[in-house]
Amino acid sequence: MHGGPATVKGLLITGTVGVGKTTTARVIGEQLQKLGIPHAVIDLDELARGWPAPAEDPFNMELELTNLASMAKNYRAAGAMRVVVSGVVESRAAARRYEAAIAMPMNLCRLKTDLERVRARLTERHVPGPLRDWHLRRSGELDLVLDEV
Known part of the structure; x- marks a missing residue:
């Protein structure tokens, strides 16, 4: 992050x-606290956790x-x-939105890290089943999308 504590800034970790986005955000929050910088840490996944999501917005981005x-x-x-997202x-x-x-x-x-490492984390995090399978598939798809962006 650039600028001193008087500068109001956001950091979006994607x-x-x-x-490891959420873990990294938490660690940054801990460091900001040690530095005495007032801040917030926000996990976007929690802000979109509503069901059902509209068909035209399957990831609930508008709600998020x-x-x-x-x-x-x-x-x-x-x-x-500071706002760490x-x-x-x-x-x-x-x-921009x-x-x-x-x-x-x-x-x-x-x-960014090796997809094999990501998939090992996802396998540990989720019980076997459709949700874990979706995350495992999505990790590679999303990594390619982010490479293009």
């Missing part, structure tokens, strides 16, 4: 499923952006100088 805008506003009002961002246009939702300049950071 990458394929299972790469609405919730993010509300939360970021509340955190800024409470004094947050973790989640999947599949395009530059989507990145997330930046608009947090209403502050945002740096985008993509985490």
Whole structure:
């Protein structure tokens, strides 16, 4: 992150499923706390967790952006100088929408690691079944999408 504590900024950590976005965001939050910098850490997956998702928005991005805008506003009002967000961002246009939702300049950071490592994490994280299978398939698909972006 650039700038001193007086600079209000966002950081959006993206990458394929299972790469470590949420863990990295938490660690950054811990470091900001040690530095005494007021901040918030937000996991986008939780903001989109509503069912059923509209057919035209299967990942609930609109709900996610609405919730993010509300939360970021509340955190800024409470004094947050940094907002660290973790989640999947599949395009530059989507990145601009997330930046608009947090209403502050945002740096985008993509985490990348070997897909074999990602798939091992996903296998440990999810019980065998359709959800795990989906995540395993999605990890490679999403990694390719992010490479193109």
